[in-house]
Amino acid sequence: MSMDTAPTISQAFATKFGGAPDLIVRAPGRINLIGEHVDYNQGLVLPAAITFYTTLALRLRPDEKIHLHSLDYDQTYETTLAALSPSGLHWPDYLLGVADQMQRDGKALHGFEVTFGGDVPVGAGLSSSASVECATALALDHALGLGYERMALAQLCQRAENQFVGVNCGLMDQFASLFGQPHKLMLLDCRSLAYRYIPFETDDIRIVLLDTRVKHSLGSSEYNTRRAQCEEGIRLVQAHYPEVRSLREATEAQLKTCVAPADALVYRRCSFVVAEIARVEATCLALEQGDFAVVGQLMYQTHQGLSQDYEVSCPELDFLVEAVRGRAGVWGARMMGGGFGGCTINLVQADAVANLVYEVSLAYQAQFGQPLGSYVAEIGNGAELIKN
Ligand code: GLA
Numbered sequence: 001m002s003m004d005t006a007p008t009i010s011q012a013f014a015t016k017f018g019g020a021p022d023l024i025v026r027a028p029g030r031i032n033l034i035g036e037h038v039d040y041n042q043g044l045v046l047p048a049a050i051t052f053y054t055t056l057a058l059r060l061r062p063d064e065k066i067h068l069h070s071l072d073y074d075q076t077y078e079t080t081l082a083a084l085s086p087s088g089l090h091w092p093d094y095l096l097g098v099a100d101q102m103q104r105d106g107k108a109l110h111g112f113e114v115t116f117g118g119d120v121p122v123g124a125g126l127s128s129s130a131s132v133e134c135a136t137a138l139a140l141d142h143a144l145g146l147g148y149e150r151m152a153l154a155q156l157c158q159r160a161e162n163q164f165v166g167v168n169c170g171l172m173d174q175f176a177s178l179f180g181q182p183h184k185l186m187l188l189d190c191r192s193l194a195y196r197y198i199p200f201e202t203d204d205i206r207i208v209l210l211d212t213r214v215k216h217s218l219g220s221s222e223y224n225t226r227r228a229q230c231e232e233g234i235r236l237v238q239a240h241y242p243e244v245r246s247l248r249e250a251t252e253a254q255l256k257t258c259v260a261p262a263d264a265l266v267y268r269r270c271s272f273v274v275a276e277i278a279r280v281e282a283t284c285l286a287l288e289q290g291d292f293a294v295v296g297q298l299m300y301q302t303h304q305g306l307s308q309d310y311e312v313s314c315p316e317l318d319f320l321v322e323a324v325r326g327r328a329g330v331w332g333a334r335m336m337g338g339g340f341g342g343c344t345i346n347l348v349q350a351d352a353v354a355n356l357v358y359e360v361s362l363a364y365q366a367q368f369g370q371p372l373g374s375y376v377a378e379i380g381n382g383a384e385l386i387k388n
Contacts, residue, residue, distance in 0.1 A: 006055070006387045009071075013057040013115040016069045016076075021057035021115070022143050027135035027383035028053050029120035030127045030176035031207060031345055032336055033185055033200075033295075034302055035280040037310060039170025041230050041273050042191035042248035044280040047172055048200065049180020051380035054118035054131040058139040061111035066099065068092050071117030081109055086164060094132040097164025099140065101156045107146055114139075121373065123215035125335075125342025129165070130173035133157035134383045138178070142385055150178045150382075151193060167220045168227045169338075180382035187284055191248050198287060200379060205292060205331070206353050208346040210324075210360060211373030212316035215341040222312065223338050226269060233259050233270035247273045272309040276302060296332025296347055300325065303334035303344075312339030319367055320344045323360045328352060343373075 006024050013021045028049040035045035061067075064081045070091050077092040079085075084100045086093050095114060102109055116135065120128035137153045140146065148156065157174040161167050175188055175195070184197040230247055236259045237244050244250050252274055260267040279298045286294035303321050307313035317335040321344055324330045329352025336345040348356055357374045364372040 009055045009057045009115060009117065010387075012069075012071050012117070013059070013113075016115055017059065017067070017113045019059070021113075022059045023139060023388035024055065024057045024386050025135050025139045025142070025383060026053040026055040026118075026386055027131045027138060027177045028180055028380055029131050030173055030180070031209070031377050031379075032172065032176075033207075033345070034276075034283045034298060034334075035172075036276060036302060036306055036334075036336070037226060037312065037338075038247075038273055038276050038280070039172040039188075039190045040168065040227055041170075041277070042246035043273065043277040045172045045188050045190065046185050046198070046280055046283060047176035047188070048185045048379040049176050049382050050126065051378040052118070052120040052126065052131075052375075054116060054120055054128065054135045055386075056114060056116035056132075056135040056139055058143055059113045060143050061113060063111050065111040066096070067111075067113045068095055069113075069115040071115060072122075081111060086166075091132075093165050094129050094160070095136045097160030098133050098136040098157060100164055101160045102137075102140060102146065105156070107144070109140070109144065112140070112143070121211060121375075123342065124209075124211050124213075124373070125337030125339075126209070127173035127177065127337070129161065130157065130177050131383075133160055134174055134177040138383045138385070142388065151175075154178050168224050176382070178382050180380060182380050184379065185287075187280070191246065198284065200287070204350045206348050206350050207377040207379075208348045208353055208356070209336075209343040209373075209375045209377055210320050210346060210357075210364075211343045211375070212314070212320065212341055212364075213370060213373050214314065214316050216314055220338075222340060226310065226312065229266050229269045230273060232263065233266045236262050236266070248277060250274055268309040272305040275305060292331045292347060296330070299332030299334040299345070299347070306335055306339060310339075314340050316341065316364075316368060317344055320360065320364065320372075323363055324348075324356065327356060330356065343375075345377075 032047040154174040329349035331347040333346040
C-alpha cells in the first residue's frame with residue numbers, strides 16, 4: 001500500500017468486512033544511527049522513528065474469532081483466540097503473537113477483525129515487523145481499554161517476536177516504533193530502560209538509506225546464533241568475574257583474559273559489542289558538539305566491526321559503504337539493523353544527495369545486476385491513534 005491514509009484503510013476494511021472499523025492506528029518503522037547488535041546485550045542504542053508506517057484498522061467482534069487481512073499480501077487468515085499458534089504464513093504471526101502475549105498477561109480479549117497495510121519497506125532492515133506488532137498492540141490496547149504503559153507494550157511486542165515468531169530480538173525496534181518523536185533520536189539504555197531524546201535537526205544534513213533489496217535467508221538463524229555467542233562470552237567472563245551480568249558491564253581486558261583463550265570466534269563477537277557500546281556514547285558527545293565528522297567516522301568503524309568481527313554484513317552492504325566512502329558531502333555510512341541485507345544508513349549533505357544516489361545506483365546495478373532502492377528518511381512520530 002503506497003498511501004497510509006485513514007480513508008484508504010477504512011475503505012479496504014469496509015470492502016473486506018463491511019461497515020466501519022472501531023479505530024485506526026499507525027506505527028512507524030525505524031532507523032538506528034549507531035548501536036547495532038547491542039540492545040540484547042543491555043547496551044545503548046540511538047534509534048528514531050521514520051515517516052513510513054503500518055496503518056491498521058480494527059473492529060472487535062462479539063465472539064472469539066480473529067480475521068486478519070493483509071492489504072499488501074492480498075491475503076486473509078482466520079483463527080480463534082483459543083487456537084492461537086504460528087500460522088505458517090509468516091505475516092499473521094506478528095499480529096497473533098501480540099494477542100497471544102496479551103492473553104498470557106491474563107487479559108480478557110475479544111475476537112477482532114483487522115485490515116492492515118503500509119509503506120515500511122519489507123526486508124529492508126527498517127523494522128516493518130515491529131511496526132505491525134506495535135500497531136496491533138496499540139489498537140487492541142485502545143479498543144479493549146487494557147491500560148498498558150507504552151514501555152510495557154514495547155516489551156510485550158518484543159516477547160511476541162521472541163516467543164511466537166521465534167526471533168530473539170532485543171527491544172530497540174519496538175521501543176523506537178512506540179516512542180518516536182519528530183526530529184529526535186532516542187538514546188535508550190537497554191539495561192535500565194531509561195531514555196532521552198536527542199535533537200537531530202539540521203537543515204543541511206540528510207539521513208539517506210540505500211537499500212540493497214536483498215535479504216539473505218540466513219538472517220534470523222544467524223541472528224539467534226550471534227545472541228547465543230554473546231551469552232557464551234558472558235558465561236566465560238563470569239567464571240572469573242561473577243559480578244559481570246552482561247556485555248554492557250564487561251571490559252575489553254576481561255574479554256582478552258577470559259574469552260580469547262577459550263574461543264577466538266566468541267571473543268571477536270563480544271569484542272565488537274563492547275566497542276560498539278562505547279561508540280554510542282562517543283556519538284552522543286559528538287552530536288552535542290555538532291561534530292558530524294566524528295559521528296561519520298564512528299559509523300564507518302561500526303560497519304567495519306559488523307562486517308569483519310560480528311560478520312553480519314554481506315557483499316552488497318560492503319559495496320555500498322565502500323561506494324560512498326570519501327565522497328564529497330558524505331559524513332559516514334554503515335549497514336543498519338540485523339544485517340545480511342537491507343539498507344545502509346548514510347549521513348549526507350543535502351546538496352550532495354541527488355548525485356550520490358544517482359552514481360551509486362549506477363555502480364550498484366553494474367556490480368550486482370539489480371536496482372538499488374533509496375529513501376531520504378524523515379524522523380517522525382511514534383505509534384498513534386489516528387481515528388476512533
Ligand atoms: C534487529 C533486532 C533488534 C536489534 C537489531 C540489531 O533489528 O530486531 O532488536 O538487535 O537487529 O541492532
